[in-house]
Amino acid sequence: MIKGIRPLLRGSTYSGALFAAGGVLVSLPPLPIALLPLLAWKSAPEGAQIVVVLALWAALIGLMGLARITRRALIVSARRLLRVPLPDPVAARRSVSSDRWRTPLWLLVHVALGWTGALMSAGLFLAGLTLPFGADVELSLHDWAVRPKAGWERGLVALGCLLLAATVCAVMTATLRRLAPGLLGPSPGELLALAAERELRLAERNRLAHELHDSIGHTLTATTIQAAVAGEMLSADPVAARAALRSIEESARAALEDLDYVLGVLREEKAEAASTRTLADLPELFDRLRHAGAVVEPGLSGDLAQVQGTLSRAAYRILQEGLTNALRHGAGGPIEVRVAAAPDELALSVVNRTGAGTSAVPGLGAFPTSGHGLPGLAERVRLLHGEFEAGQVGPRHWRLAVRLPVRLSA
Numbered sequence: 001m002i003k004g005i006r007p008l009l010r011g012s013t014y015s016g017a018l019f020a021a022g023g024v025l026v027s028l029p030p031l032p033i034a035l036l037p038l039l040a041w042k043s044a045p046e047g048a049q050i051v052v053v054l055a056l057w058a059a060l061i062g063l064m065g066l067a068r069i070t071r072r073a074l075i076v077s078a079r080r081l082l083r084v085p086l087p088d089p090v091a092a093r094r095s096v097s098s099d100r101w102r103t104p105l106w107l108l109v110h111v112a113l114g115w116t117g118a119l120m121s122a123g124l125f126l127a128g129l130t131l132p133f134g135a136d137v138e139l140s141l142h143d144w145a146v147r148p149k150a151g152w153e154r155g156l157v158a159l160g161c162l163l164l165a166a167t168v169c170a171v172m173t174a175t176l177r178r179l180a181p182g183l184l185g186p187s188p189g190e191l192l193a194l195a196a197e198r199e200l201r202l203a204e205r206n207r208l209a210h211e212l213h214d215s216i217g218h219t220l221t222a223t224t225i226q227a228a229v230a231g232e233m234l235s236a237d238p239v240a241a242r243a244a245l246r247s248i249e250e251s252a253r254a255a256l257e258d259l260d261y262v263l264g265v266l267r268e269e270k271a272e273a274a275s276t277r278t279l280a281d282l283p284e285l286f287d288r289l290r291h292a293g294a295v296v297e298p299g300l301s302g303d304l305a306q307v308q309g310t311l312s313r314a315a316y317r318i319l320q321e322g323l324t325n326a327l328r329h330g331a332g333g334p335i336e337v338r339v340a341a342a343p344d345e346l347a348l349s350v351v352n353r354t355g356a357g358t359s360a361v362p363g364l365g366a367f368p369t370s371g372h373g374l375p376g377l378a379e380r381v382r383l384l385h386g387e388f389e390a391g392q393v394g395p396r397h398w399r400l401a402v403r404l405p406v407r408l409s410a
Contacts, residue, residue: 007170008163012083016173017121019081023114026107030060061111065104074106075184082173084180106183110176117172121165128161206379223248247291278312279304279339285320286337294327295334302341311404314384315339315348321377322350322400330354330398341406348402354392377402 007013034057038049064070075086131154230244254277286296307315319337326335330352340347374390377400381388386404393399 007174008166013166013170013173015081015083016176017117017169019077020110020114020172020176021118022077022081023107023110023112024118026064027057027061027111027115030064031057034060058108061107062101062104065107066100070107071103071184074103074110078176078180078184082177082180084177084184086180086184087186102183102187106179109179109183113172113175117168121168121172124161124165124168128158128165131155131158131161223252244291247288250288277316279307279315280312281316282319282337282339285316285323289323289327289335292327296323297334297336299336299338301339304339304341306343307341307346307406311346311384311406314380315346315402315404318348318377318380318402319350322348325374325400326350326352326398331396344406346404346406348400348404350400351393352398353396354398 034053037052037056041049041052044052072088075088078084079086227244227248230241230248233241233244282298282300286298289296304312319339323335323337331354333353336349336351338347338349338351377390378388381402381404384404386402389399389401391399
């Protein structure tokens with residue numbers, strides 16, 4: 001019993017009934033046009049006139065539903081008044097003919113329920129209010145009729161009319177809520193468009209995450225080590241300490257450029273330029289590492305100038321991440337960097353010592369590990385159709401090796 005009357009006590013039931021009554025207002029503008037055939041066909045039977053007017057009225061209402069702005073307005077109002085979670089409509093790449101008629105069909109159902117429910121609930125509500133105070137009345141429906149007497153009988157019938165009016169509102173709201181997801185919700189084409197949009201956003205987020213991890217992560221690692229170096233040498237070798245501080249400043253400037261680019265993309269603004277560091281910037285990267293106290297032994301072979309565009313930028317980021325990992329987790333000793341450019345392939349490798357050993361900076365604590373570096377590198381290499389390998393080589397060394405195909409369009 002309590003479950004049965006619970007919908008009658010909810011405010012959402014009557015906000016849904018208000019939404020249903022909006023169908024009456026929507027149907028009023030085309031009504032004068034639908035009545036025009038009556039002026040030109042006065043001699044027709046009354047039944048035929050009614051059929052023609054209703055058919056033309058329904059057609060005009062359906063045409064209103066073909067407008068995109070109508071669908072958007074219906075979705076917004078259904079979310080607020082019906083409390084149905086409907087996503088915003090998106091532009092689907094393929095429009096199915098049956099999908100286009102879902103909004104007109106919803107509009108016709110909305111109008112039909114609105115008129116029926118509004119007339120029934122309004123009549124019952126007025127009857128419930130006037131019965132206790134009016135003269136003798138008779139309520140009839142087809143062959144059934146009741147003439148309540150003054151007193152408690154009339155009050156009981158009035159209460160029944162009010163409950164029936166509330167029930168009509170609840171039925172209208174429940175019906176529209178049940179139909180809304182199918183007629184106002186996303187179609188199969190819109191679901192595909194939503195999935196494609198989410199996939200693009202996820203790919204962009206992953207790309208930005210890689211950029212932040214590779215550039216900002218490397219800079220923070222290098223500056224941390226450089227600051228430790230400067231602190232150790234401040235008294236013994238002021239010149240080397242000042243050099244380390246200058247390197248920190250250069251690293252911070254480079255990181256700010258990368259950060260400005262990433263933030264510009266996140267704000268959906270047009271960034272001034274994408275990350276432009278390429279293999280040509282490797283000497284600067286090696287110098288920053290040397291200022292941090294690391295021993296870098298580069299080996300560059302082949303014509304690196306032939307590696308351009310996306311491939312060159314990606315190769316720089318891969319080497320940067322490999323060197324960052326060597327600084328963070330290596331056990332001191334030289335870091336070997338090899339870059340070999342062939343006509344059809346670019347080979348990259350970073351080798352550093354592991355296990356017990358002397359750190360590049362005495363007294364420097366261990367770096368936290370996020371676990372995203374190597375998986376991010378593997379994903380970057382996979383997107384470039386390359387080969388990725390990382391792991392222990394012998395008892396004391398770690399090796400990162402990458403092979404990337406060189407294309408003239410890179």
